[in-house]
Amino acid sequence: MLKTVTRAPDVRDPLAAALVAAAAMAWLFTGDFGKEVLSEVAVFAIFAMSLDLLVGCAGLVSLGHAAFFALGAYAVAAFGVFVNLPMWMAMPLAVAVTAVAAAAAGFFAVRLGGVFFIMMTLAIGQMVYAFFLNSRAFNADDGMAGIGRVDFSFLALDSGEPAVFSAFAVCAAVAVFLLLRMVARSPFGHTLAALRRNEPRLRSLGCPVLRCKLAAFTLAGALAGFAGALAAQHNGFISPDLAFWTVSGEVLVMVIVGGMGSLSGAALGAALVILLRHHLAGLTEFWVFYLGVLFVLMVLFAEGGVAGMLSRLPRKLHRRGGNV
Amino acid sequence: MFEARGLKKSYGALAVVRGVSLSVAAGERHGIIGPNGAGKTTFFNLLSGEAAADAGEVCMDGINLGKSPPDARARAGLGRSFQHNSLFAGLTVAENLAIAIAQRKKLYKIFWRGFLSRTEVFAEALDRAHRLGLGAQAHTRAAHLSHGAMRQLEIGLTLALRPKVLLLDEPTSGMSPEETAAIKNLIRRLPEELALLVIEHDMDVIFDLASHITVLDYGEVLMRGAPAEVRASPAVRARYLGMG
Numbered sequence A: 001m002l003k004t005v006t007r008a009p010d011v012r013d014p015l016a017a018a019l020v021a022a023a024a025m026a027w028l029f030t031g032d033f034g035k036e037v038l039s040e041v042a043v044f045a046i047f048a049m050s051l052d053l054l055v056g057c058a059g060l061v062s063l064g065h066a067a068f069f070a071l072g073a074y075a076v077a078a079f080g081v082f083v084n085l086p087m088w089m090a091m092p093l094a095v096a097v098t099a100v101a102a103a104a105a106g107f108f109a110v111r112l113g114g115v116f117f118i119m120m121t122l123a124i125g126q127m128v129y130a131f132f133l134n135s136r137a138f139n140a141d142d143g144m145a146g147i148g149r150v151d152f153s154f155l156a157l158d159s160g161e162p163a164v165f166s167a168f169a170v171c172a173a174v175a176v177f178l179l180l181r182m183v184a185r186s187p188f189g190h191t192l193a194a195l196r197r198n199e200p201r202l203r204s205l206g207c208p209v210l211r212c213k214l215a216a217f218t219l220a221g222a223l224a225g226f227a228g229a230l231a232a233q234h235n236g237f238i239s240p241d242l243a244f245w246t247v248s249g250e251v252l253v254m255v256i257v258g259g260m261g262s263l264s265g266a267a268l269g270a271a272l273v274i275l276l277r278h279h280l281a282g283l284t285e286f287w288v289f290y291l292g293v294l295f296v297l298m299v300l301f302a303e304g305g306v307a308g309m310l311s312r313l314p315r316k317l318h319r320r321g322g323n324v
Numbered sequence B: 001m002f003e004a005r006g007l008k009k010s011y012g013a014l015a016v017v018r019g020v021s022l023s024v025a026a027g028e029r030h031g032i033i034g035p036n037g038a039g040k041t042t043f044f045n046l047l048s049g050e051a052a053a054d055a056g057e058v059c060m061d062g063i064n065l066g067k068s069p070p071d072a073r074a075r076a077g078l079g080r081s082f083q084h085n086s087l088f089a090g091l092t093v094a095e096n097l098a099i100a101i102a103q104r105k106k107l108y109k110i111f112w113r114g115f116l117s118r119t120e121v122f123a124e125a126l127d128r129a130h131r132l133g134l135g136a137q138a139h140t141r142a143a144h145l146s147h148g149a150m151r152q153l154e155i156g157l158t159l160a161l162r163p164k165v166l167l168l169d170e171p172t173s174g175m176s177p178e179e180t181a182a183i184k185n186l187i188r189r190l191p192e193e194l195a196l197l198v199i200e201h202d203m204d205v206i207f208d209l210a211s212h213i214t215v216l217d218y219g220e221v222l223m224r225g226a227p228a229e230v231r232a233s234p235a236v237r238a239r240y241l242g243m244g
Helices: A012-029 A032-058 A066-082 A087-109 A114-134 A162-185 A187-197 A199-204 A209-235 A245-258 A263-283 A287-301 A305-323 B040-048 B070-075 B093-104 B119-131 B147-159 B177-188 B203-209 B227-232 B234-241
Strands: B002-011 B014-024 B029-033 B055-060 B078-080 B165-169 B195-199 B212-217 B220-225
Touching (some): A012 A032, A012 A162, A012 A263, A032 A162, A032 A187, A032 A209, A032 A245, A032 A263, A066 A087, A066 A114, A066 A209, A066 A245, A087 A209, A162 A187, A162 A209, A162 A263, A187 A199, A187 A209, A187 B093, A199 A209, A245 A263, A245 A287, A245 A305, A263 A287, A263 A305, B002 B040, B014 B055, B014 B220, B029 B203, B040 B055, B040 B070, B040 B078, B040 B195, B070 B078, B078 B147, B093 B119, B093 B147, B119 B147, B147 B165, B177 B203, B203 B227, B212 B227, B212 B234, B220 B227, B220 B234
Parallel strands (some): B029 B195, B078 B165, B165 B195
Antiparallel strands (some): B002 B014, B002 B055, B212 B220
16 A cells, blocks of 8 residues: 655654654753743744745745744734734734735745746845835834733743743644644645646646645745744844845755755754754854855755654664674 | 647747647547657647647637646646656656546645545556556656656556546657557557547557548648548658658
8 A cells, every 4th residue: 555645654753753852851951041942943943844845845945934934023023012912812913914925925936936936035035124124113123122922821821931931832833843744744735745846747737836836835934924923922022134035044954954845854953053053153153154064064965954864764773783 | 629720839930830720529539740840749738738829729618728827728628648758756656646636636725634545546546557557566666667657657647637638749759569559558448538639650550549630741731631541642651751
């Protein structure tokens, strides 16, 4: 019988379980600073997983994904600070706003293929950056501060506590992982994977490829907006830099280092890049340089990123065991 | 039931298809022959929507397909295979077929349930693999198939759409005599009501299968008729069959 249509079974789920276990350990055994880092990792894991739906599954390489991350952050700030809505309401509204924006941007972007799609997403990202940079309402390049967090007082918990917020962020990341895994395993997800492999053929088989790409782009954008809405609450501060193209590049590095086409790989990539940043930044000013070296090595020698390396590990161990 | 009227296509100053009309009835087996560069594949691309015609129209069951893209034409019942194999190389034979079946059933709309739970799709995929003569290779990746098996899968993917009109672009190109015989068999066993348009260079295959033949030359219809008439025509013999 068929096990899978697009991929061989691999370590993806054990990796996801290991990541959740690692997050639980970090939450239990680190101090406040460790929990702040854990929140950051969880937020970027959501951001990276949403991009993996585009890059790893559908083969659409976006260099403007940070636009939707920033839109989610600005929207949640606008609803929270200007309209004074509680975060429970501001967050879904921010996701909805981002979804609409992603659908509008995607309407133009998905018509283009290859490098033109990349250029279009880059342009859209920089347009969003330029808009917030010049927007008086959002304090232009000064950004906005004083963004609140979701209220857990009905559980007698204070979300200002790193322990509470990091647990919330990790739960959100797990929920997004489960949602995206469901999508990837569905007929729609398999259709996206077939689109990555051979778009003209899929089109000739009657698949409305533009609509499928637009649906993927919108979902990915909405989830990036969700990540942005969490980031705004975590930092309490937003600025136009959230939309800058280097942020899009950084999240793409997370996806590639972790392993394209693997959701838990993308989450692992987010964790690796953020932990490296925190550790290397303390040791050297040139941490971006060392991150670049790691990236080049991964692309050259580790097909499928860290997740790909891990998925080959059991076979290697097995072979070695057989030889002894 | 399927009709093309006055199709034209130029690439710059080069007129590749210069006003070709053609109509195919249900159940008809229509061969298209012509020398290299006669515009046969371009003509197919105009029919399937892969290329936009400069003039003319394509109708299916009396409905003008207008400028609709290839996927809309496929959903209207127009299936095509490609001259150069276009498969999902990393997937197995059964998986290739399952993807095609899923498109016919419009399953791409479903994002909340697992694909693998759709056992009827995979049962049909295996059944189709058997009927294509690829049963033993159902779990072989498309990239690892022989050329002949790839050609069979190429046609099988299109058939999985259950098209009303089937366009085959050189189904036996580059095949051994045994593989050619297998393809001929496959074409003979096509559903009777299906309208078939086939471009082919192997004259034995075309004269054997086709009920009607259109000869294209320099982007125009040189002649049209039953196989015997075409074979006997002095113009065709001189221009194409090389027996003048």
